[in-house]
Amino acid sequence: MVVLRHRGTFLRRLLEHGQTLVHEAELLWDGSRYGAGVLDATRSPLHPSARETLLAALEAGWADPRRLHREGRRARHLLDRARESLAASLGARPDEMSFHPSGAHALRTGLAGLRHARRRVGTRVLTSAVDQAVLLNEAHDADAGFRPLSVDRLGRLAPETLRLAVAQGPPVAAVALQQANGEVGTSQPVEDLFSVCREARLPLLVDGTASLGRVDPPGTYDVLVGDASTVAGPPLGVLVVRTGTRFDLPDPRWEPEHGREPADPWVPVALAAAEAWQQAVHVRPDESTSARALVDRIRGAAAAVPDVDVVGDPVDRLPHVVTFSALYVDGESIVDALDRRGIVVASGSACTSSRLEPSHVLAAMGSLTHGNVRVTLPLESVSPRRAEDVEALCRELPGVVAELRSRLGVGDL
Amino acid sequence: MSTEPEPDLDARGLKCPLPVIRLARLARELPSGTTLLALADDPAAEADIPAWARMRGHTVTLEQRGGHTAYVVVLG
Numbered sequence: 111m112v113v114l115r116h117r118g119t120f121l122r123r124l125l126e127h128g129q130t131l132v133h134e135a136e137l138l139w140d141g142s143r144y145g146a147g148v149l150d151a152t153r154s155p156l157h158p159s160a161r162e163t164l165l166a167a168l169e170a171g172w173a174d175p176r177r178l179h180r181e182g183r184r185a186r187h188l189l190d191r192a193r194e195s196l197a198a199s200l201g202a203r204p205d206e207m208s209f210h211p212s213g214a215h216a217l218r219t220g221l222a223g224l225r226h227a228r229r230r231v232g233t234r235v236l237t238s239a240v241d242q243a244v245l246l247n248e249a250h251d252a253d254a255g256f257r258p259l260s261v262d263r264l265g266r267l268a269p270e271t272l273r274l275a276v277a278q279g280p281p282v283a284a285v286a287l288q289q290a291n292g293e294v295g296t297s298q299p300v301e302d303l304f305s306v307c308r309e310a311r312l313p314l315l316v317d318g319t320a321s322l323g324r325v326d327p328p329g330t331y332d333v334l335v336g337d338a339s340t341v342a343g344p345p346l347g348v349l350v351v352r353t354g355t356r357f358d359l360p361d362p363r364w365e366p367e368h369g370r371e372p373a374d375p376w377v378p379v380a381l382a383a384a385e386a387w388q389q390a391v392h393v394r395p396d397e398s399t400s401a402r403a404l405v406d407r408i409r410g411a412a413a414a415v416p417d418v419d420v421v422g423d424p425v426d427r428l429p430h431v432v433t434f435s436a437l438y439v440d441g442e443s444i445v446d447a448l449d450r451r452g453i454v455v456a457s458g459s460a461c462t463s464s465r466l467e468p469s470h471v472l473a474a475m476g477s478l479t480h481g482n483v484r485v486t487l488p489l490e491s492v493s494p495r496r497a498e499d500v501e502a503l504c505r506e507l508p509g510v511v512a513e514l515r516s517r518l519g520v521g522d523l
Numbered sequence: 524m525s526t527e528p529e530p531d532l533d534a535r536g537l538k539c540p541l542p543v544i545r546l547a548r549l550a551r552e553l554p555s556g557t558t559l560l561a562l563a564d565d566p567a568a569e570a571d572i573p574a575w576a577r578m579r580g581h582t583v584t585l586e587q588r589g590g591h592t593a594y595v596v597v598l599g
Contacts, residue, residue: 473570480540
């Protein structure tokens, strides 16, 4: 009710001033259930508590937290609370943790700080073929001859592969690796990879943008990065630099966010992110068990469709992520056909006109890149009927794939 | 001028999943042990043709040739 009242007031104020953009949003919203059919929660609808926190903070925490007046001091207090809360959720200290405009920004900043601090020791950055494009780009920027570390068919990096790469070639500045893959779900052996880094006295950045909040934070890292949208918060990057880590940014000295950002975050967003994270940690054991079973259900249903390749580790994986590819069909057509049946999924295929390169993750694993469907389950607290949405996907999938194949005349290939 | 054999399939200019579909159509008619040469320039084909071959029990070798890639497929 609080939410509706806020929304009503907001609308009325805008309408009185003759604004029209709110009409756009109102016209586009068809009034269906919030988050209905959404099985693509890489950017999720907000958690109800995060939404309420955001709305309340719009009134209490809109000000610049650097101002010395009452409004500024209140915003500063809320920002400090958000930092304390989020740091606690991550098992870190508030003075280790900073907010960044996005997960990708936080990854770049985290890596830049490690690289610059060790620039006289080494220059190379090591990362794997299934890590995020932003890390691959940074690694290539550091060394034009960079080759990503190869992974196995499940998308897993072997510690031995990292050990060999460290030993061969010029000195390394930093290693940046994911906790688990956000496209295929496969978990990485972070503890063992950290041991390899420790032996070689190299700092390790762990990319938890797809995993943190859904699984426990890793016990071992130097730098850790997360994204509040993973836990149904607003998209917001968080960066933890462990005390004692050599970290120094090349840019001019900044004040905000322990000197890691040129500007303070917008306080309402930071507070909503902290609230979403707190809620996610609170429900994690049950949430994880339930999501895991739903993903098992999808894996089984997809594998039962002829010539469908279900990708990634079936067991040692994120609880809420699964991807599969249907031979001879293009991903965009599956996304469209499911969308028309009220089921919202993503695709890593390149057959769409908007992208030229297929998912580098699927390619690195030797998996089919066309006909790809990627499911990222929303939290149950955001989408209480997600189990029904999963059932709908499992029910519709065989027919959708068969129909598309018959239209292409490839049913007998 | 060239001693290069004529490709069995020239899928250059075709986007995924068409190169794989054309290759599969060709392969269906032929006995196991047959060798096929296919050309494609869609970047997705470099992942998709080997993945298709794995799913169908064929073996494939790739050779990058500047603007396109040559695939030699031995049917299983």
